[in-house]
Amino acid sequence: MHPELAALMELQAIDVQMDQCRDAISRIPASIEKEERYLTGFESSVAELEGEVEAARKKLREAEGEIQSFDQKLRDTRGKQTLVKTNEEYRALGAEIEGYQSRISALEDTVLEIMESMPAHEEKLAGARGELETARGKVQGEVKKYENHQADFERELSGLLDKSKALAGGVSEEWLKRYEGLRKSRQGLAVCAVVNRTCQGCRMAETIKRFLEIRDSEDRIYTCSNCKRILYYHEEGESVELSLPAVDEE
Ligand SMILES: [Zn+2]
Structure with missing residues (x-):
């Protein structure tokens, strides 16, 4: 066999291996992206549950604020009631007071309801955060594996490149x-x-x-x-x- 032909055959074999290395390297970013996409489901359930807990806290603050404001109105009206001259005025203020009391009582029920539901919301959130952390750990491990593969392929590629240069030296x-x-x-x-x-x-x-x-x-x-x-x-x-x-x- 012609010596240059033998070198060209080897060169071809090495180039095929180099193509395979480059191909494998080029597919790594997509694999890493896929791993990271796996986290988005966990991230969105955490975000959703955080939103629920935050909304419940907000509702609680609002109800408490309203109770305070009705409480103030109640005290003011009671003060006014001591000063009125007629029975009619007294009764009218009495009805106002009853109205405030029933609003306050309804708001207190709401506050109680929210406070009772909070532990369950928080527990769900803590669970979802735990799952996210576990998934993150898994994904980090996978990403590290891909990065190591990439480093291996790059090392292999550089070794093949040296061989290919040496072989090319034997071809016209x-x-x-x-x-x-x-x-x-x-x-x-x-x-x-x-x-x-x-x-x-x-x-x-x-x-x-x-x-x-x-x-x-x-x-x-x-x-x-x-x-x-x-x-x-x-x-x-x-x-x-x-x-x-x-x-x-x-
Ligand atoms: Zn042909």
């Missing part, structure tokens, strides 16, 4: 250029096997004559007559490790 500028061009135009697969006369990149068959030349050549690099990929002979029946699943669609 002309073939390297063709290789890079094919990688760009042929879905990342520039070098592929020809098995049973068929290019594994585009599935087109070479003529028998040309196939035999490719198979037996020691000093020449052949390319596919159809897709122009760099070809190497691969015995039928053996697995072809360098073929990518992506075969040309045309």
Whole structure:
């Protein structure tokens, strides 16, 4: 086999691995986002329950304020009642006083009701906060895992890059250029096997004559007559490790 062809085959294998690393790295941010989205359900139930507790507290403050104000009116009216001259005026103020008393009593019922419901609201809120904390802990663990994967892939990538540079040193500028061009135009697969006369990149068959030349050549690099990929002979029946699943669609 032509020594440059051997280097190009290795280069192709390393580039495939690098593509896989880059692909894996590019998918990590979305995975992290998905993890973080998992928290929004917990966050919104905490917010909702906080809102409920806050609303109950507000209602309580309002009722207490109203009680105070009716209490004041009640005292004022009682004061006035001691000063009136006629029975009629006295009775009228008496009715006013009864009205205030019944308002106050209704408001006191409301206050009691709210105060009795508060512990349950607060307990629910504490429960939801606990669930949120647990979920946060879980998500942080998952995010850390993704970050570690990313670091692993980046380390692997940098090791592969060194290997690829070393291999590129053994290939002429002309073939390297063709290789890079094919990688760009042929879905990342520039070098592929020809098995049973068929290019594994585009599935087109070479003529028998040309196939035999490719198979037996020691000093020449052949390319596919159809897709122009760099070809190497691969015995039928053996697995072809360098073929990518992506075969040309045309
Ligand atoms: Zn081809």
